[in-house]
Amino acid sequence: MANQSNFFFDFPTLPKELIRAFKKSTDAAYKTFSREYGDYIETFFNPLLKFLVFWEKLLVATPWLVIIGVVCVFAYYGTRSYKIVIGIIISFFFVGYMGMWEDMMESMGFIIVATIMAIAIGIPTGVWMSKSNRAQAVITPILDFMQTLPPFVYLIPVVMLLGIGKIPGLISVIVYAIPPMIRLTNLGIREVDREILEAADSFGATPWQKLTQVQFPLALPTIFAGVNQTIMMALAMVIIASMIGVKGLGQEVLRAITNQYFTLGMLNGLAIVILAIVFDRISQAYGKRIQKHRSGDAI
């Protein structure tokens, strides 16, 4: 009887020793792998590191007035709204006045690089997915996995492989932020009106001409929604990535958590919100501008 109740109340498990052995051997294998190839992989990512450092240095070294000016020009060109430009000036001044300028610039550089990389990898992947149902069948579950696996979990292998620093941080941010880019590129291209594609076919367009002249331009609004989401996700992840050595606003938030500095946390949190709103408004505005042909008004 005792045996039976055990069966019903305790989930049948592998013997503890076996589980331990499994974990140990997997970890050991991975450690050997990273010891063996870690250096190569680091060398492989070296150009990326240089690119990242270039952006961070550029943003930190550029006089703050110039940065605000450039952001305002971008914002105005995208939105044509003075309200948003003035809002940006006020909030950037607030961040700088509170002594968070340099941190914000580091985070901004990080997000810019992560977004550029996510676009550079995500768009071709999305295009490939849209062209091949098999690719879609394989990639979709991978994206689901990437989006639902807690970020803390995949920080572990990245850190084991590359240690603590900018590159592992950047990689984990890209992994976290890239799914919407891929998904929405795929969706945008698949959504293109079949009759318009047929028209392109009827004129003898090659697959490349169809992609560049018809599918991609018509998918752009959806792709831009993907860019926007990718930026937002990169912003969220850049905070978590501070746990593995990414500098910037996230590091201050981490310090505030460990030391229970409420105000410090709040201020840096606000700076992140400001950064998010600025990126969001500007990228959305550009997304809308490329849809100008959809309006019925004269242009």
Place this chain on the structure above:
Amino acid sequence: MSSDNKIEIRKLYKIFGPNPLPLIDKVNNGMSKDQLLEEHKHVLGLSDIHLDIPNQSLQVIMGLSGSGKSTLIRHINRLIEPTSGEMMVDGQDVLTLSQNDLLDFRKNKTAMVFQKFALLPHKTVLQNVSFGLFIKKFDPLEAEKQSMHWIDRVGLLGFEHRYPQQLSGGMQQRVGLARALANDPDILLMDEAFSALDPLIRKDMQDILLELQSELKKTVVFITHDLDEALKLGDNIAILKDGSMDQEGDAVNILLSPKTEYVRKFVEDVNRSRVLKAKNIMQNSSEISKDLMNGQSMKVKGDDVIEKFIDRVVVDKPTLVEVLGEDGSAIGYLSAERLSEILRK
């Protein structure tokens, strides 16, 4: 093969489904579209289509929705692969072309106009019209020049920098027509091109097409579900039903001697006096009695439709109507009896 035919369609079959080839025999042995769907889960698109389209003629393919007419026109430029058959264009079987040759064929021989226009919404009118030339890698300046010519011809000068969304339906289809013509194709494929337009605009577009055709002499394949449109435009009309050809012939042939019940129903409500021309129904002198020949006669042109002279016949009550050819000499006659026989029903 006769050199007068631009397009010759032979034994063309299209059955939609995963494994259509073995089903052709069943269709040949009389299996109906419904049976095929029920028993084999395949959809019969086209069944044993034969059609000759003479060079420079306007061929109308008519049928209700589901009759396979849009499927048929897509076989001409092979947007749809047939299950079996031949599609000869200028003596070359389109269905045997390699992928590259097919692209060249589409670039140079055919151009298509679509029911829902299928314009590129992110390109301006000018860019849309020059799309085919862009695909052919034409010199951009030359492409613009040619495109502007066609934009002018369809009456859209001044709108070349607008986007399609900013134009009305009729104007959008003019862009579609200009886009097809700018490519200078031998064959113009028009898939229910005017069906989405309201009646007045549709009539305008029909007139534009006829005017352009009288000058350009393309081979036009025109799909429609509207018999009046078919009779107005077509040199020849082919009527499709459930994927098979019911009847093929010119307007007079279809109107006066419908072969099947289906065609008869179709033509029942047509206003014959608006479609039939004097020369279509005239008799020769041997069919006319001497008395009538010597009586009071009235002269009409051979190209006049009945509607154009019937009022004069009613008022003047001539004993005989004399039909004149283009040079002004009599080419035939119409007795009052003949006229009333044609117009009865």
